[in-house]
Amino acid sequence: xxxxxxxxxxxxxxxxxxxxxxxxxxxxxxxxxxxxxxxxxxxxxxxxxxxxxxxxxxxxxxxxxxxxxxxxxxxxxxxxxxxxxxxxxxxxxxxxxxxxxxxxxxxxxxxxxxxxxxxxxxxxxxxxxxxxxxxxxxxxxxxxxxxxxxxxxxxxxxxxxxxxxxxxxxxxxxxxxxxxxxxxxxxxxxxxxxxxxxxxxxxxxxxxxxxxxxxxxxxxxxxxxxxxxxxxxxxxxxxxxxxxxxxxxxxxxxxxxxxxxxxxxxxxxxxxxxxxxxxxxxxxxxxxxxxxxxxxxxxxxxxx
Numbered sequence: 001x002x003x004x005x006x007x008x009x010x011x012x013x014x015x016x017x018x019x020x021x022x023x024x025x026x027x028x029x030x031x032x033x034x035x036x037x038x039x040x041x042x043x044x045x046x047x048x049x050x051x052x053x054x055x056x057x058x059x060x061x062x063x064x065x066x067x068x069x070x071x072x073x074x075x076x077x078x079x080x081x082x083x084x085x086x087x088x089x090x091x092x093x094x095x096x097x098x099x100x101x102x103x104x105x106x107x108x109x110x111x112x113x114x115x116x117x118x119x120x121x122x123x124x125x126x127x128x129x130x131x132x133x134x135x136x137x138x139x140x141x142x143x144x145x146x147x148x149x150x151x152x153x154x155x156x157x158x159x160x161x162x163x164x165x166x167x168x169x170x171x172x173x174x175x176x177x178x179x180x181x182x183x184x185x186x187x188x189x190x191x192x193x194x195x196x197x198x199x200x201x202x203x204x205x206x207x208x209x210x211x212x213x214x215x216x217x218x219x220x221x222x223x224x225x226x227x228x229x230x231x232x233x234x235x236x237x238x239x240x241x242x243x244x245x246x247x248x249x250x251x252x253x254x255x256x257x258x259x260x261x262x263x264x265x266x267x268x269x270x271x272x273x274x275x276x277x278x279x280x281x282x283x284x285x286x287x288x289x290x291x292x293x294x295x296x297x298x299x300x301x302x303x304x
Contacts, residue, residue: 005089005121006084007082010118021102021103022103028102033158037094041292047090054218056077086106094123111208122273124188139192155214164182189241204235206236222300247270248271250262251279259283259286
């Protein structure tokens with residue numbers, strides 16, 4: 001990771017190398033942290049942060065689900081994010097705000113510990129390359145089930161959820177795939193390790209509902225709104241792995257990965273093994289949106 005700019009920690013910008021936490025930080029031992037992944041894009045009108053208010057809203061919602069009393073307002077966090085981006089000198093970047101129970105009591109109960117907040121900016125994550133977007137992503141259905149919402153709040157973007165996701169991702173990579181697809185406890189398709197999932201049949205788009213135990217993805221929401229603006233049919237419904245196998249097209253969405261076509265699942269070719277027509281259409285529009293070229297969605301961009 002290239003160290004560039006500074007990291008915002010509890011109201012102060014500190015040098016990248018000095019942004020450290022104590023080894024007994026509660027979140028390190030018990031995963032008591034929530035975070036966001038946000039993108040800043042270069043546009044003809046300068047650097048723009050994509051859907052900043054929605055990301056900040058979700059960060060605060062996640063914190064609330066984990067009984068974290070945020071020490072800053074939404075306005076303060078939004079301002080700190082923009083300040084950190086400006087300080088990074090990057091025209092495009094991936095932004096990672098994180099809220100966590102810090103050093104104090106080591107026991108399981110976190111509530112006596114201080115809430116710390118940090119914001120970092122880095123170049124686009126290396127694990128999300130253009131390869132999967134060009135040739136399509138090879139996926140496998142994971143043996144690891146997506147954690148059930150009755151066990152912990154899966155609509156929170158919480159660190160604890162991603163231990164489950166990391167197991168699925170490493171499993172897929174070890175077996176020669178690019179990504180995993182996770183099922184929920186009912187055997188229905190939930191999402192990828194770090195992306196929401198869509199399938200297309202007969203020009204109609206389907207995606208699992210939030211009740212399937214998925215993260216309410218902001219890119220997911222953006223794609224649904226873009227598709228509806230293009231007069232495409234979008235339905236939220238539960239479906240099985242077999243529905244993915246027989247789909248005309250499959251794609252995944254996420255802040256880091258944007259829109260990623262899936263061309264193979266469990267060694268079964270999807271859509272003839274090439275990115276599908278509607279997937280490519282949505283991807284092109286999405287790139288125009290984040291680049292500030294599609295005026296219909298310009299309100300989603302916040303100037304730095």
